[in-house]
Amino acid sequence: DQQVKQNSPSLSVQEGRISILNCDYTNSMFDYFLWYKKYPAEGPTFLISISSIKDKNEDGRFTVFLNKSAKHLSLHIVPSQPGDSAVYFCAASDPGTYKYIFGTGTRLKVLA
């Protein structure tokens, strides 16, 4: 039973354009959400997070939006760069179990 879902396994975007990665979750008790980037043969790298009391958090080219009523979050990367090509995981923290629950990832390819 997948509590955090990333329904798009892959996404291709032209350099300079916006990349939008989506994530849905099922548990309304989740209260903290994170995005990670993963290159091959490396561990995931933390990108940006958002608390459930906010609906937007921005850090440079990365913005995360949270829609609690829809149980949906998205990561926007503007402008996209070839170095952004990686697998992106969204994660949610479960305050009941203290786990970080991850989605299955979206592979982003930014085309030069």
Place this chain on the structure above:
Amino acid sequence: GAGVSQSPSNKVTEKGKDVELRCDPISGHTALYWYRQSLGQGLEFLIYFQGNSAPDKSGLPSDRFSAERTGGSVSTLTIQRTQQEDSAVYLCASSLEAAVTEAFFGQGTRLTVV
């Protein structure tokens, strides 16, 4: 150290042997997590430590898997009588506080059981 350190980076072992994977978390981080990523899959939760205690062992796939953490710092994940399906990248992460701050990952240990 500055980040989470895992050793070894790569481990090839014969089926049936025991292996030990080590994780050195970021100093001062109270929470420590083990995940694994099998080929083409997402991150599967294995176990979580708060200090030296493991309140949640529900993710361990079988009783061949065990983990401990000592001194609120180093953790070892032990897999006994390894099987080919244990082949995966084992990732360790630590966070300042469980589930309310970001978790930082090590580079992982790639385990191959032949």
